Amino acid sequence: MYKRVVLKLSGEALAAGRGFGVDSDRVHEIAGEIAEVHAMGVETAVVVGGGNFFRGVAEQAKEMDRVSADNMGMLATVINALALQDAIEKQDIHCRVMSAIEMHEVCEPYIRRRAVRHLEKGRVVIFAAGTGNPYFSTDTAASLRAMEIRADVLLKGTKVEGIYDADPVITEGAVKFEQITYMDILRLGLKVMDTTAVSLCKDNNLPMIIFNLNQPGNIRRVVSGEKVGSLVTA
Template identity: 55%
Template sequence: MQYNRILLKLSGEALMGEQQYGIDANRLMQYATEVKSVADLGVQVAVVIGGGNIFRGVQAEQVGLDRVQGDYMGMLATVINSMALQSALEKLGASTRLLSGFSIQQVCEPYVRRRALRHLEKGRVVIFGAGIGSPYFTTDSAASLRAVEIEADVVLKGTRVDGIYTADPEKDPTATRYPRISFDDVMEKNLKVMDMTAFTLCKENNLPIIVFDMNTPGNLERLMAGEDLGTLVTMDGQAYKPSEKHAAPPKA
């Protein structure tokens, strides 16, 4: 496999499928199938999923609620999505652990870095819920931070488009995709990849990002096999060869 340990970032909105709200069962099972397929190949997989299909913290201010309160509500929404993904994975026979940024003892383990690393080494799919447990930080920031902490080889941002474009491809038919691009070029061109806190954290820690189409079945496995999918963001905008610092998880 091209990568030994990955952090997969999924948006909550993607879980809606064709619905206007909530979780689409077919999309949920598709994502679970994709994740299990690469875990079965020996890749150590961690997942962060947003909560925008249920509630986003910024919505709170729009209706006059306290922003901090709204952000905590958004974190709880990510826990709901994380629980749904965990259940779907376990239905497929995957071994999982759900770790939360704040304490919810009945359904999640508290996030402890050493515990997360041990779960990954044992071949369990680790899902990080509740962001980083603090308001004013997005799940993109949580994904970048957790990826740095667990020493992931790459952050994979699964979206509904197949990479980073010169403009929004859904609005501009002349937009072209970047197969590779540097962190500096993304910032200079003001391309929307992640929020700036999350993106800067990856840049400062030389952690590559791949933006790819998660809705096409098999794409995640093809990425792990080394196919040139989506857009790769690196320090110099060139191909990236991950280190071999992470041992493959033991066979069950």
Template identity: 55%
Template sequence: MDGTPEFDRILIKLSGEALMGDQGFGIKPEMIYYVAKEVAAVHKLGVQVSMVVGGGNIFRGVAGSSAGMDRASADNMGMLATVINSLALCDALEKQGVPTRVQSALPMNQVAEPFIRRKAERHLEKGRAVIFAAGTGNPYFTTDTAAVLRAQELHAQILFKATQVNGVYDKDPAVHKDATFIKKISYMEVLERQLRVMDMTAISLAMDNDLPLQIFDLHTPGNIAKAVCGGEIGTRIYNS
């Protein structure tokens, strides 16, 4: 790896939980500053950067549904939570000198642009980062699926999922001490083994459209730039 980007256009998927740090809820200023700094380093390499961020640090639709709330209502609340995170990340990126736009799948013109694919492409071509908020705009779909969908629509060359763990294991490493790390794996194997690295709908959509995925630890400084420059970190998921 020589510091030269391997990709021209990427999409980064961030979990909402990544923004709360050790708080247990909400957005930790130090953490969102750290994330913005990591993304800005990639943007400065000349890479066209788009992002999807979850909302689990504020509200999770699945959790609301399991507590007795109507699933559609709970998911709508989760989508609004992603808008809050997207606006916070946009502000942090702008402070890092990265011109950024937020596009929302739910109309809310006073705080974000509506999602328009051609406009998003134009932003990227102009050197602006784009954050896609509110998931797909539909209940029952996760932000993982939204990330794969947006990556496909924008012809991103790869989707990076910067997360809380350093890659994919054959079983939960937090529970099983003998869990084995997996460096490379096919989409079909992820589906067959029910490895919960991403939503199964997202994995299927990526497989159908041959979109490579790379899962790695967000909390190691420089990891996003390393992945963009072809570093072998985390786990690569692809068509075998």
């Protein structure tokens, strides 16, 4: 169904419900699912968040300067990216971490042409450190990277089945959208991604699929074209 995809993972997805840190078993489960998609011949890039260590807009950062807090959050994404890289390489797949903040001893700097070349050579690429700028979320980084490498679709793994008109965790009877436009997300104020990321996707006609990451095999199903989660189009 798709030749090149960007998968957006939250930092919390790697914590497996513990809220903090990296759960080794969960990271290896996700790496296994990425390996399945890779084996199908799909060029796979991943953007990972850092909320399981530090989030610039969280309660723990309220007394801090926003720029300093966001810089800490970006460094947290590098920790997650390295953990995921290790798990993917244990699946016998070549993987590269590319950071928007240069740290040569740890990973490669992000260079668009080099990232595309890695994908063409069959390597999984993990984009770390967000956009490298404060005030921009990893959702925005995922949208930006997807546009830069000309991905066919942006996949966002969450803990719910898709996009709902209200939070299904706390609202009984919340209605799921099978398909929705980016404009409707903005108009209804749905907390799917931040508005910058949504606007970027809308302006560049990039489709996005929101799906439940906790359901085993869902990444493969989405990439195969099965109707999983919610499809967002311009």
